[in-house]
Amino acid sequence: MAMHVAPAPSHVPATARHGPEHPVALGCLSAHLGPPGGSAVDAGRTRCGLAVLTALSSRQAAQRRAARRRPRSALQSGESPAPPQNLYQLLGLSAIEAASASVDLLKQRQRALLRVCHPDVAGDGGSAVTSLLSEAVGLLSTSQGRLEYEALLQGESVRNVYGPKMKWPSMADVTFASDEWANVEEEERGEKHAAQECVVVDEVACVSCNICVDAAPNTFDIVDYPGGDDNCSGRRTARVLTQWGDGEEALLEAVEYCPRGCIYWVPREAVRTIEYVSQAEEYQPFLGSKRKILDVRGGKTNFDPIKGYQVWWPVEEGLRLFEGGSLCPEDPVAAAGALGLDERVAAAWEELPAEARAKALDVLATASQE
Template sequence: MLPQQASSGRAHPGPGSLQSLQRSRRSGLPASGVYDGRASARATGVCRSTSTATHQEARSGLCGVAAAAVIVGTRRRILKRHVRRASSEDAAVTGTNGVVEVPQDLYELLGVSADSDADQIKKGYYEKMKVCHPDIAGDDGAEACVLLNEAYDVLSNKEEKKAYDIELAQTNGSKQLVIYDEDVSPTWDWTSKTGNKKTKPVYNGRPLSRSLYHKVSEEGKGPKHDAEKFVFVDEWTCISCRACCEAAPSTFCIDADAGRARVFAQWGDGEDYLDEAVQSCPVDCIYWVSREELQVLEYVTRDRMFEIGNQPPCSMTARRTGGVTDNPFGMAEKFTAKQAEEKRRQEALAEGSVNVSAMQERIRELFGRINETLRRTAWG
């Protein structure tokens, strides 16, 4: 109810004016888009006073309120129509004001996480199919079901899922291709930056120590040189006795940060001197290994040292107390297995897999066509 005007001579609106105001709110602005206050006043009988001042005040008071109400109502209806007519794809992408976002991959399409197991993927698929079935959602649901079926076919197949995961990770820039050891010759490229301990090491298929294999004199060669073997120090077992450094000073050194023996130059000394260094170690922490083993052992050792700030625990204390220290051979075995798995997955990707970009485009197109109700019900 509109409030009565107080002691200003303004006419109190009668029942006719209230009905007119309600009709104007329902109908909106006239075809011309301009509110005619005089016409409204004549129709409602509000300005029946013979006084010109009273007529003007009533028109400017009541009619102004009515015009404002009509304009507000009209704007609301226009806004609602604009929202309904807006592109479904654009609205879904914004993700603001509670609008459903477009799934970015097959996992989001099924409503599951990327680390979901087979049962969780199947459950997500069934839940989406229940909502999108054509008997329930109509034609829009039929389109959605086609894409849901394809998504489930990919994610329920182990090989296709692995290939899809690889391509998805590469598309998102969250994973780099694995570098494989194709060249396993006894010499390799090396620079002084290779041994940089201030940055986290990156595995590139090459040892971190320098190779002087090709510079060994004929007197310094032996069966291990012919077999292309190299020396490696288990730095977690090393007690820094310096025996190896004294036996083969051009091959071994004590690392300034970790305080443990380390090989800085493979075959810096002849084979006899290297054998003496291995045999003189009181804790047997020096091993002859192949090139393939060396590059992995040196990488996992340096990577672990970087994580602990080049401050390994005291090996003597661990020996006395029976404590457990890091085992570079165990770490190398796990790393090698992981590399082999990544290689197999990438080979599967090379043989053919789902195109992530093409599938994402199809998802966007689907969300641009289906109605808002289905989007909110299935993915809201």
């Protein structure tokens, strides 16, 4: 069956569609055990003494190394760390870690904290924290549970996936293009440059024909498609690695001669968001929880072999996020979003005896260094 690309939905803008540590004092040891050249017994004593001292020295050195690695307790440090404000912080997770924490990590942190916070150890004051630790693992072990908890932290009854508060958990897996718009030579600029428009590729529709790479080799390249076989060329796609790596004439040529019509002109501010949608794990086949929630492709494939064309459009979805005010940030900490306040966690933490709180902070400090 001949494959073709269906026309882009009508609400996509026309402009988008077109486009040894301590030495041993051996002299002191020899003086203590006898002079050199003594009897065999003396020699044996010397060897034995050396062995014992060496062993002691090694053990002491190991202890010193361990002491250097061991974090000071909260009481020893003289610091007053802020108490945890939500379930993520109760488990010692940063904003970025919270966005992609595994079930194994959650349970590991829970077990470590229970050794110092459980009521059998900390007394009745540890009951509330123990309960919240169980809730944290149960709730944060699934994407839906995290979604609901994030909504609670933000005071929302329903999570708005297109709202400005959305998170971007796959930032480390996305290749964002560099931007050379400001460095284009004067004679190589035109209307698109003046309008601050950039080019992006619909990676689903691309058949990696190499025409755009030939036309603008400093802008485009052929790369592995993150969704595997779920695009028209199967595992390969053209992608913009440097925005405005070539002059406007070369870019216009690449767009015009693309046989699939899968290179679009889009606002420069929207590029990063579109790149995220095109590559991030949660948008890819069989891993696309966000896509399944939105039901934009039924959780199946990007390319429908029955219809003969793709059934979702990454550029379109990226533009919808952009137009809705959700811009993919450049700061990875900001990408994880504000975690918000859960008053129950702060209250439970205050119920813990001071000694238990200090031990819990030690546990979390050690975990953060692993």
